[in-house]
Each structure stands twice: as C-alpha cells, then as structure tokens.
Amino acid sequence: MTETTPVTESADTQLSIGFSMSEEKAVAPPPFLELSGVSKSFGEGAARSEVLSEIDLSVREGEFLAIVGFSGSGKTTLINLIAGLVEADEGTIELDGKPIAGPGPDRGVVFQSYALLPWLTVMENVQLAVDSVFRNASKADREARARSYVEMVGLGAAHWKYPRELSGGMRQRVSVARGLAMDPKILLLDEPLSALDALTRATLQTEIEQIWAADKKTVVLITNDVDEAILLADRIIPLRPGPRASLGPIFDVPLERPRDRTAVNDDPHFRKIRNEITHYLMAVSRQAARASSRSRVRKPDVKPLDLRPRSLPSAR
Numbered sequence: 001m002t003e004t005t006p007v008t009e010s011a012d013t014q015l016s017i018g019f020s021m022s023e024e025k026a027v028a029p030p031p032f033l034e035l036s037g038v039s040k041s042f043g044e045g046a047a048r049s050e051v052l053s054e055i056d057l058s059v060r061e062g063e064f065l066a067i068v069g070f071s072g073s074g075k076t077t078l079i080n081l082i083a084g085l086v087e088a089d090e091g092t093i094e095l096d097g098k099p100i101a102g103p104g105p106d107r108g109v110v111f112q113s114y115a116l117l118p119w120l121t122v123m124e125n126v127q128l129a130v131d132s133v134f135r136n137a138s139k140a141d142r143e144a145r146a147r148s149y150v151e152m153v154g155l156g157a158a159h160w161k162y163p164r165e166l167s168g169g170m171r172q173r174v175s176v177a178r179g180l181a182m183d184p185k186i187l188l189l190d191e192p193l194s195a196l197d198a199l200t201r202a203t204l205q206t207e208i209e210q211i212w213a214a215d216k217k218t219v220v221l222i223t224n225d226v227d228e229a230i231l232l233a234d235r236i237i238p239l240r241p242g243p244r245a246s247l248g249p250i251f252d253v254p255l256e257r258p259r260d261r262t263a264v265n266d267d268p269h270f271r272k273i274r275n276e277i278t279h280y281l282m283a284v285s286r287q288a289a290r291a292s293s294r295s296r297v298r299k300p301d302v303k304p305l306d307l308r309p310r311s312l313p314s315a316r
C-alpha cells in the first residue's frame with residue numbers, strides 16, 4: 001500500500017513535498033541486501049572528505065531498486081561498498097544474511113568505467129567472467145554462454161576486437177554482457193547505459209528488464225535518468241547531494257509491467273511519479289547549494305591599497 005505524505009525538513013529550509021512512501025508490511029520477508037548506518041570518508045586530516053553518511057537501505061530479494069542522484073554525490077562509492085571493493089568506516093552491509101567481506105561472484109557489477117581487460121578481446125573479456133563462475137560447466141557450454149551475451153548486447157560482429165578498438169558505448173555493452181553472463185545473485189549496475197545512444201539504451205533497458213523478470217534477480221541500478229528509473233524500477237530512492245550524502249525518501253513505482261516507453265509522456269501515473277521525484281531532487285539541490293554558500297570561507301575584511309600616483313604639489 002502506498003500513501004502520499006508531505007516531507008518537512010529543517011525549519012530554515014521548509015522543504016515540503018508530496019511523495020509515495022512505502023509502508024512496512026505486517027509480515028515483511030527479511031531483506032536480501034541490508035545496509036545499516038553505513039558511512040564512508042576518504043582522505044585524512046584537512047583533506048578528509050565525508051562522502052556517505054548514515055546510509056540505511058533494505059532491498060528485497062527479486063526487487064529492482066533504482067538510486068538516482070547528482071554527479072559526485074557518492075553513487076559509485078555506494079556500489080563499491082556493496083561490491084566489497086571499498087570498506088565502510090562505520091555500519092554494516094549484509095547480503096543474504098552474511099556480512100560482505102570483499103568482492104564475490106554473488107555480486108555482478110557493471111562498472112561505470114567499464115573496467116575491461118585491455119589485452120583481451122570482447123569475447124575473451126566476457127568468457128573470463130563466465131569461466132570464473134561456471135567452473136564445472138563444459139568448455140562448449142561456457143563458450144556458448146559467453147557468445148550469447150556478447151550477441152545480446154549487439155557485439156557479435158565485433159567479438160574479436162580489443163577494448164581500444166571499441167567506442168565508449170561498445171565498451172559499456174561489453175561490461176553489461178560480462179555482468180549479466182556471470183548470473184550473480186544480485187546485479188549492481190553503476191550507470192550502465194549512460195554512454196549509449198537512445199536506441200541502444202532503450203534496447204538494453206528492455207534486455208535488463210527481461211533478464212531481471214526471467215531470472216528473478218535482485219538489481220540495484222544507479223542512474224541519473226529519472227525516466228530510466230521509472231521504466232525499470234519497483235522503487236526509486238534518491239541519494240541527496242554530498243558531502244555526507246544520505247538517502248532520501250522511497251518512491252514506489254506501482255506501474256504495470258512490461259512498461260510501455262512510448263506512453264511515458266502521456267501516462268498520468270508516470271508523469272506524477274516523474275514530477276514528484278524531479279521536484280524532490282530540485283529541492284534538495286537548492287538546499288545543498290544554500291548550505292554550501294553559507295559554509296564558504298569568509299573573505300578577509302581588508303581595504304584595497306590606493307596605488308594611484310599622488311598628485312604632485314603644483315609649482316608656483
């Protein structure tokens with residue numbers, strides 16, 4: 001069940017927005033992925049930057065969750081924490097009831113920076129990931145699996161190319177193929193489609209949704225595209241702008257699937273959710289800008305020297 005609830009923030013900002021908020025179910029299944037009180041900083045002393053603060057997040061098994069946020073707010077840091085590539089300063093992260101201790105094949109990550117091995121071809125990059133997970137499968141089965149995912153992302157004809165021979169969008173597709181081919185319990189997608197043209201982006205969005213639906217995967221998608229989040233996700237959570245970014249309210253997306261992308265501009269439900277999220281993001285962005293201008297270093301109270309040449313006393 002959902003309801004519209006006003007959000008009121010600190011008195012000086014008076015941020016008040018309606019949004020759809022999840023109610024706790026009477027008998028909720030235990031969360032599959034759970035982050036409690038997670039904080040992360042980088043650097044020491046004066047160079048220390050507090051990126052994430054007090055992150056609480058529960059993701060149900062089989063859920064498609066999208067996190068939307070501003071550039072530099074800490075989205076990749078959040079994905080790296082769940083992937084086990086970065087360690088939290090405070091708080092706990094559990095997957096399927098077990099604390100996360102380093103990376104593992106149960107989490108498939110599609111990195112924002114592609115992270116392909118430059119000395120391997122498209123096919124070999126995907127094959128390596130498949131081989132590491134499906135060790136007991138026959139060579140022919142592993143090859144067939146890798147090939148099917150390379151073809152799925154439209155790179156069948158380029159399977160022999162090296163990453164340096166690919167465009168940014170093609171590299172991103174290899175990264176998507178590799179993440180999906182590993183058949184992980186949870187897919188962590190860090191802006192996986194951001195470098196793609198609209199048509200390829202739409203095709204891969206559909207593929208990702210189909211794989212999620214067919215394999216009942218749990219997906220955490222990072223995106224800066226609110227429409228993409230609404231097309232794909234069950235719930236959307238904004239990450240507020242940093243420093244000390246924290247998660248905002250939960251926006252449910254109770255739209256039927258498969259969702260029709262051609263109807264997104266006309267469907268009143270879609271438009272309502274988009275308006276609510278966009279207004280929320282704009283409000284927290286203005287709030288962060290005000291906080292940042294208040295905390296700017298005060299200029300020293302000095303008067304400029306008058307360096308103009310003094311007029312000489314006139315000769316009499």
Ligand SMILES: Nc1ncnc2c1ncn2[C@@H]1O[C@H](COP(=O)(O)OP(=O)(O)OP(=O)(O)O)[C@@H](O)[C@H]1O
Pocket residue numbers: 042043049051069070071072073074075076077078112
């Ligand atoms: N290893 C690191 N060492 C120091 N600072 C880091 C490190 N990783 C991230 N940061 C800082 O943390 C902040 C958040 O970075 P992050 O990459 O998580 O943001 P993001 O939301 O993913 O941004 P974008 O949308 O541009 O990808 C930035 O200020 C960044 O400089």
Ligand SMILES: [Mg+2]
Pocket residue numbers: 075076077112190
């Ligand atoms: Mg990022």
